[in-house]
Amino acid sequence: MARDKAGMLSCRALRKTYQTSRGPVDAVRGINLDVSAGDYLALIGRSGSGKSTLMAMFGGLSHPSAGSLLVDGADIWSLGENAMARFRNKRIGYIFQFASLLPSLRAIDNVVLPALLGRYDATADSYKRAARLLTELGLGSHFDAYPSEMSAGEQRRTVIARALINDPVLLLADEPTSDLDVETESEIMALLRNINRERGTTLILVTHNLALASEAAHVVHIADGTIIP
Numbered sequence: 037m038a039r040d041k042a043g044m045l046s047c048r049a050l051r052k053t054y055q056t057s058r059g060p061v062d063a064v065r066g067i068n069l070d071v072s073a074g075d076y077l078a079l080i081g082r083s084g085s086g087k088s089t090l091m092a093m094f095g096g097l098s099h100p101s102a103g104s105l106l107v108d109g110a111d112i113w114s115l116g117e118n119a120m121a122r123f124r125n126k127r128i129g130y131i132f133q134f135a136s137l138l139p140s141l142r143a144i145d146n147v148v149l150p151a152l153l154g155r156y157d158a159t160a161d162s163y164k165r166a167a168r169l170l171t172e173l174g175l176g177s178h179f180d181a182y183p184s185e186m187s188a189g190e191q192r193r194t195v196i197a198r199a200l201i202n203d204p205v206l207l208l209a210d211e212p213t214s215d216l217d218v219e220t221e222s223e224i225m226a227l228l229r230n231i232n233r234e235r236g237t238t239l240i241l242v243t244h245n246l247a248l249a250s251e252a253a254h255v256v257h258i259a260d261g262t263i264i265p
């Protein structure tokens with residue numbers, strides 16, 4: 037598989053049209069974008085501008101209607117189902133607005149789950165890594181806590197630990213703090229910034245908050261499914 041080390045994500049004329057009962061909806065209308073490895077990019081735009089649709093295509097979750105997309109050198113939408121599932125599990129970390137922790141699992145079991153699904157290493161090693169990540173994220177005393185026993189900020193940090201467990205090359209964060217109070221929001225934003233700086237993980241952050249976007253190395257404005265210069 038060809039891999040351009042400098043380019044983490046590249047898309048050309050990327051489009052997504054949803055077929056709805058009211059007719060077609062052009063959510064993403066021809067996006068060209070290049071994101072280098074290690075970059076921190078913020079996508080900003082009003083609600084309904086197509087940000088989540090774009091992120092879903094980047095993350096291999098929603099099939100583009102047209103255009104080309106390379107993620108870490110891979111033409112992900114041409115991969116077979118299994119290769120695609122492996123790619124998502126191993127290379128991409130997802131941090132979305134609503135913490136989707138499994139309520140019946142302890143924090144550490146939630147974090148370790150993607151590692152066990154991928155079976156990249158022995159279970160004991162995965163648990164060690166999950167413990168280290170939770171500790172790094174300030175949850176050293178919460179390994180055994182169930183999601184319902186944690187605050188919203190603690191739950192979000194657990195989601196971040198889970199996103200990092202397979203050491204992804206790309207972190208996709210879609211409005212990861214919009215449901216949190218201001219203090220918790222800035223705490224989570226600082227964590228994401230540190231992950232980008234210290235681990236070198238490429239970070240694409242979606243927000244509708246200009247102040248948050250301005251913390252990123254690059255900011256791209258999206259309106260009505262296209263990038264506005």
Ligand SMILES: Nc1ncnc2c1ncn2[C@@H]1O[C@H](COP(=O)(O)OP(=O)(O)O)[C@@H](O)[C@H]1O
Nearest residue numbers: 054056061063082083084085086087088089090
């Ligand atoms: N699954 C879907 N089916 C039909 N239309 C959708 C779907 N998801 C999003 N849309 C529409 O696509 C447009 C972009 O939505 P979205 O990508 O969620 O924007 P944003 O994340 O910027 O708020 C909106 O008009 C929205 O109503």
Ligand SMILES: [Mg+2]
Nearest residue numbers: 087088089210
């Ligand atoms: Mg959205």
